Amino acid sequence: MNGEEQNGVQAGRYLVLERAWKAGDKIDLAFDMAPRLWVGEREAAGKVSLYHGPLLLAYDPRFDSHDPRRLPLVDLESLPKNGPAAGEKPASLRPEPLVLLRVPATDGKSIVLCDFASAGAAGNPYVSWLPAKGAKPVPFSRDNPLRVARP
Numbered sequence: 001m002n003g004e005e006q007n008g009v010q011a012g013r014y015l016v017l018e019r020a021w022k023a024g025d026k027i028d029l030a031f032d033m034a035p036r037l038w039v040g041e042r043e044a045a046g047k048v049s050l051y052h053g054p055l056l057l058a059y060d061p062r063f064d065s066h067d068p069r070r071l072p073l074v075d076l077e078s079l080p081k082n083g084p085a086a087g088e089k090p091a092s093l094r095p096e097p098l099v100l101l102r103v104p105a106t107d108g109k110s111i112v113l114c115d116f117a118s119a120g121a122a123g124n125p126y127v128s129w130l131p132a133k134g135a136k137p138v139p140f141s142r143d144n145p146l147r148v149a150r151p
Contacts, residue, residue, distance in 0.1 A: 001027050035079055037149040039135040047129040050074065050113065052101060058119035058128040062093050063100060064112040068125055072105035074132040076151040079103060095121045106133060 001017065002025060009015050011032065033053035040047040050057045061068050086101060097118035102110045111130070119126035138147040 001025065034081060035151050037076070037132075037135060037151060038147060039137045039149055040129055041137050044129045046131060046133075048074065048076070048132045048135050049128055050103065050130055052099065052115075055099060056116035056128060057099075057101060057103075057113040058116045058126045059111060059130065060097070060114050060119045060121075060124065060126045062122060062124060063097065063114055066111060068127045071111060071127065071131055072107045072109060074111065074130050075104040075106045076132055076135060079151040081151075093122075097121075 006015065006017070017027075031053045036051045036053075038049040038051070040049070059066070059068060059071060066072065095118065097114035099115040099118070101113050103113055105111050113130075116128060119128070135149065138144060138149045140147055
């Protein structure tokens with residue numbers, strides 16, 4: 001806050017800042033944007049929900065040419081540890097997505113994904129459960145209540 005790191009910051013927890021606020025006070029937030037997965041079970045077996053930090057990603061055919069019913073497998077082993085590469089935002093498509101990222105596919109190509117809030121914003125179908133190979137569901141635990149997996 002105001003250029004100084006705050007003590008007591010813990011991931012997944014609220015930090016209470018009690019003070020007399022002044023005009024010009026500034027808070028800088030830094031999020032862990034590393035990719036993480038929620039591995040599907042039952043009807044979503046063989047699929048993952050892919051997150052870029054706290055943002056759920058989705059496939060929207062406005063930004064790529066794949067058939068949403070036949071998406072290539074996401075290559076979890078080739079996914080960069082610091083997150084997917086930025087995709088080019090097409091200026092002609094409205095509404096414009098907040099985030100557009102390119103993730104590797106097992107066929108050697110890639111899939112362009114957008115933030116879930118922008119997916120389907122033009123009234124079109126979108127997909128948030130993406131086909132992937134070899135992802136294993138993570139059981140619930142007190143240490144990992146969100147069942148997060150890292151690629």
